[in-house]
Amino acid sequence: MNDTVTISVRHLVEYVFLSGSIDVRLNAIDTMHEGTKAHQRVQRAYGEQDLKEVYVKADIQLDDLLFVVDGRCDGLLGTEPLLTIDEIKSTGGDLDRIAEDGYPVHWAQALFYAYMYAKEHEQAAMRVQLTYVQTETEEERRFVREVSYEELAEYVHEIVLRYAPYAQQRRRHELARNESIHGLAFPFEAYRAGQRKLAGAVYKSIEEGVRLFAKAPTGIGKTISTTYPTIKAIGTGLLQRFYYLTARTTTRAAAEDALLFMRDKGLHLHAVTITAKDKICFQEEVRCEKEHCPYADGYYDRINGAVLDILEQETVMTRAVIERYAHKHLVCPFEFSLDLAYAADAVICDYNYIFDPRISFKRQYAEMKKRSALLVDEAHNLVDRAREMFSAELTKAPFLALQRELKGVHSEGYRTAKAMNDYFIALRKSSDGAPHLVERQLPEELVALAAAFASAAEQALAAGAAGSGQLLDAYFNAQNFIRTAKLFDDRYVVYTELTKNDVRLKLFCLDPSLLLQQMGKGYRSHIYFSATLSPVSYYMDMLGAREEDYTLVVPSPFLKEQLDVIIKPLSTRYHDRDASKEPIAKLIMQLMEERPGNYFVFFPSYAYMNAVYETYMELREWSTSAGSASDAEVLLQRPDMSEEERDSFLKAFQGSNEQSLLGFAVMGGIFSEGVDLVGDRLVGVIVVGVGLPQLGVERNMLKDYFNERGKSGYDYAYVFPGMNKVLQAGGRLIRSETDRGTLVLIDDRYRQAQYQRLLPEEWRP
Known part of the structure; x- marks a missing residue:
């Protein structure tokens, strides 16, 4: 029985022929790419007998593999006595720098097209031409070869032979993957309340090829409820891969943990995590030049072996796994992870790799997108992140x-x-x-x-x-x-x-919704989910929802009695902050004396946090009581904390602590989202203010823009983003069915209907 490998000419030849080193100085210059204008300019000069954008396809048998290869050549010229395949490449660099008679990878692409056309149309020989175009000067340079059909067939056979080990590995993996998915039950003994509903909605959205906007409460198990049905969709052939998109390292870890957990239950799935270049680089200074980095020097000569090795040996490829194999094969760990992403069934990465036009995956073909789904975790973060990407x-x-x-x-x-x-x-x-x-x-x-x-x-x-x-x-x-x-x-x-x-x-x-739609175009389904996708209508508007897309609101699975909510109507507005420092500090002390344990206090800014912290420490120094407040360990978030310092900060929150612990932090920061402190690791959260962004020119521009469009500009620019930070900060508290805790909301605006309607049902007095 034949196994079919469907692949494009370009993908095939790039795998076989790319060679040399990574050099960020020249990649934008040397990388020959299809510059639309340059191509059209060359094609406009074609004669009446010439054709452009000619689709070609061929079936190539190699042992038990049937390669179905296709592509579109730039030109088919009716030259005599032989027809000419014309392959156009454009560059911003100097054409004199092109070696000898062109690049091997470009010849391979053109010769492959020539073979496919000659085979289908029974041509005894073909003329093959590379046309290089300088995008600025419009200068052109051409190289030509005449090749017999026998030579073309032999050449193509050699290319396919060199690709075959990778194709065989992928086929073996797919069989093992699909078998493991079919046998994979939901990895927990039972669904939590709301989990089955969310998982079902995810699968249905993928099946129908629509977007889902799901507001699902903290602690429900959103990661497993979205990844499990998506993996099942791979098993049924609806999908080939999925991208788990996050804004933070902490949420990335949750996705890895879910896949590792399912791996231990028998899942065989290739997943790769992409870590930012500046974090994963092995060198002291990030300089992607062969003279300065041995991992960049000759990278493309070693990468195929490295990819085959890791795919044979590993499934969940976390940062640590990628680093180990990168050291072994002397390849850049960042570029290694990007190359692995094209082979993986699941990719865990930042939003940027899909939505940011500067760094989104460049080798994603339409067919690949059509069989991919996007799982967008903590989707509320994507609005402001998208504004950055498109600015x-x-x-x-x-x-x-x-x-x-x-x-x-x-x-x-x-x-x-x-x-x-x-x-x-x-x-x-x-x-x-x-x-x-x-x-x-x-x-x-x-x-x-x-x-x-x-x-x-x-x-x-x-x-x-x-x-x-x-x-x-x-x-x-x-x-x-x-x-x-x-x-x-x-x-x-x-x-x-x-x-x-x-x-x-x-x-x-100001409004990224249309551009998000365009960058996300072509993917089978988008699943946007968050505990704080509220109000859903605002996020659907800002994230580019369409009429046919679904929404889902999953109620909290936890009892109202698990959470004791206290509202303190104290003004935290900017002009009242100096007067509010002491009352807030006293409130913290009182709460910790009455209810000892580990607490987070979240503030709208570092300046406000530091001011209350100093007041609190002064009060503590003069305190005569020997209660838990005066004995508590106090931690303070800094804007420049290293990863080690962040980890140390969170590790201090242990249920076994002999003394109480108080962490001062900022809303919207690293400790207010994606942090999971279950049980006695956290007994209370105090949220100071309603999280509104600082008044400023850019926020006011947003307000004016949405007002002009008949929407509530103040809500869009200030209230909705601010209250989202509040919901995220308060959401750190109840993470499981057994958690209990105290949530204190300090601001008189929590008594106003405008703000109360944005609070979850279980938070309302």
Whole structure:
């Protein structure tokens, strides 16, 4: 019996022929890619007998594998006496840097197309042409070969033979995976209340190919309730893979734990976790250049062996597992994890890898997306994160520094950096001393200057003209600015901030919903879930829901008696904060004396937290009582904490502590989401304020934008995001059926209907 391997020509040849080193300085320049405009320009010059975008397909038998390979060649030219396959590649780099007669991977793609066409149309020989195009100068360079059908067939057979070990490994894995999924029961003895409902809704959404917006309470077991039905959908053939998208390392760990737990129950599934480059890099300094990193030098010569090895030996590939094999094969652990992602059944990663146009997976074909689902954990975080992804900014200072650095070293780089700096100087002069400017028109002049700078920077980088990483950073920022400018419409504003030392101009995305829709297009299903997706209508609006999409609200499985809610109507508004410090500090002391144990106190800002902390410590020093409040250990969150310090902070919350523990932290920070302190590890949470973002120009722009569109701008810009932080912070408390605790909400606005309606039922007085 034949096993079928369906694959595109490009994927096949890239696996076999990619070689050499990672070099971030040149990847944007050297990587030949399908530049649409360059392709169309070349194709417009074709004659009447010539065809463009010709679809070709072939079945290739190799032992018990049947390879079904297809692709679309750029051109089929009616040249005499042989037909010509034309493969077009565009680049921002210098065409003189192209080695000898072109790159092997490009020849492989073109020759493969020629074989497929010759086989189908019984051609004895073909002419094969590589056309390289410089995107800026429009210069073209061509290389041509004439090849017989026998030579083409032999060449293609050799490519398939080199790919076969990987294909055989994937086939063996799929058989074992599907068998294990069919035998996988729900991994716990019973469903918690609401779990079966959520799991059923997830499977149904995948089956119907729609989006699901699920508000499911903390402690219900959302991770297992979303991953388990998704894995079952892989087993029934609805899906090939899923992406578990998170905003934080803590929620990433929950997904890994769920997959490890199911692995111990018999699941055989390849899952890979992608860790940020700056965290997983083995070098002291992140410099992806072969001269500075042995893991980048020759990476593509070793990667196929590394991928095969880890896939044969491992299933759940966490950061530690990836690091071990990266050391073994001397490959960059970050790039290794990205390459593994294309082979994995499950990918645990940040939102960016799907939604951010700068770093989203570039090798995802339409067919691959069609058989993939997105599980978006803590989906409330995606709104502000998406605004960041689709915004871009440039500042004056780097261009002044580069103007000095490139003077006398690279004339075009110097000239374009100076032009950028001059633009910002003129902008400051025209501002009449205003601290900021808000405009609705795209600054076309700056976009053109940024494009000229990016082109010059490419040349300078290729020539090795700059010694620091500053040019590379400025180049990427300019490219991002140019890319974002193409997205600019009435959902954007131009925000300029002018200070004494610098000028910052930002293309600010106010409403990311349409762009999220576009970046998520093609995936079979999206599952957005969070304990705090409230109000659901707001999140559906901001995350790009469609009419056919589902919503689900799962009630809390916990008894109201498990949670003692106390509302203290004290003003925490900005102008009242100084007066509120002492009453809050006294309240904390009183609560800890009456109910000893481990507590978190969450604040809307570091400044407010530090002020109350100092007051609390002073009161404690003068306290005459020897109660738990005066004996308690006190921890204070800092904005610059390392991962080790964060872990140590959380590890201090133990149920076996002999003395009480008090952790001061900020809402919306690392300790207010994705933290699971079950049982006596946490007996109380105090939330100070209603979490509103600080009043500012950007938030007010959001308010005005949504007001103009007939929505409640103040709610969209301030209330909904703020109360979400409150719900997340308070949600740290009750995590299981046996948990009990005290929740204190300090603010007089909790007595107002506008805020009360946003509280969960079990929190309301």
